[in-house]
Every structure is written in C-alpha cells, then in structure tokens.
Amino acid sequence: MKASRARVSGGVRLYAPGARLVSTRQVAAVVEAVGHTVAARAIGCVYGDMGLGKTVAVERALHLLPGRVPVWRAVVGVAAGLPQVLAALCEVLGLPSGSLTHRAGSAAICP
Numbered sequence: 001m002k003a004s005r006a007r008v009s010g011g012v013r014l015y016a017p018g019a020r021l022v023s024t025r026q027v028a029a030v031v032e033a034v035g036h037t038v039a040a041r042a043i044g045c046v047y048g049d050m051g052l053g054k055t056v057a058v059e060r061a062l063h064l065l066p067g068r069v070p071v072w073r074a075v076v077g078v079a080a081g082l083p084q085v086l087a088a089l090c091e092v093l094g095l096p097s098g099s100l101t102h103r104a105g106s107a108a109i110c111p
C-alpha cells in the first residue's frame with residue numbers, strides 16, 4: 001500500500017502540502033462541546049455543510065481529551081439512517097445489537 005502523505009498538525013491529519021491546523025472559533029466550539037459531551041457521558045453530533053471542517057474540529061477535540069478517555073471509531077455509510085448508526089455503535093462498542101434506544105434521552109447502558 002502507498003504511504004499516506006497526510007501531515008499531522010495539532011493531532012489532526014491534513015492532506016495539503018504545508019498545511020497546518022488553524023484554531024478557528026468553530027474548532028474551539030467543537031472542542032468545548034466534545035468536552036461537555038464526554039463529561040456528561042452523552043452522545044453529540046457535529047453537523048454542517050460539506051467540507052466546512054467538521055472532521056478536523058472533531059479530531060482536534062479528541063486529541064485534546066485526557067489520555068485516559070478511550071476513543072473508538074465507528075464507520076457508517078454515507079447518508080446512513082438512525083438504525084445503521086445505532087448498529088455501528090453497538091458493533092464498535094461490543095454491545096448486543098438493539099441495546100441502544102431509538103428515543104432521545106437517556107439510554108440505560110452500563111458498559
């Protein structure tokens with residue numbers, strides 16, 4: 001396999017030659033939101049138009065979490081529906097399928 005030419009800046013992979021992470025207001029907002037989400041043991045969603053920097057901001061936020069916070073990555077297809085998202089989360093977290101509620105609010109999961 002060909003080696004990746006990605007350059008890592010601030011814990012974020014960037015693909016343009018010479019690129020570096022820019023600490024925008026939006027990146028700071030996502031960093032703060034992810035910190036609150038982890039503290040609340042909740043699920044959050046970063047959304048916006050394509051190419052706006054969602055993945056960069058989330059990668060930066062994950063990089064800034066304390067090392068003791070475990071991070072798993074669940075990959076879902078493009079335009080996945082809620083059932084596909086929940087199934088992917090169950091798989092990556094090793095939970096029985098169907099153990100995540102389809103409703104908003106607390107999910108009684110004790111990993």
Ligand SMILES: Nc1ncnc2c1ncn2[C@@H]1O[C@H](COP(=O)(O)OP(=O)(O)OP(=O)(O)O)[C@@H](O)[C@H]1O
Pocket residue numbers: 014015016019020021022023024027049050051052053054055056057
């Ligand atoms: N804060 C930033 N600093 C430097 N480069 C950035 C930053 N945010 C975005 N970029 C550049 O913009 C590109 C697109 O950003 P990113 O992949 O995060 O967008 P996205 O919103 O996740 O896109 P998609 O909707 O396709 O998933 C990055 O690969 C990077 O080159």
Ligand SMILES: [Mg+2]
Pocket residue numbers: 054055056
């Ligand atoms: Mg993205």
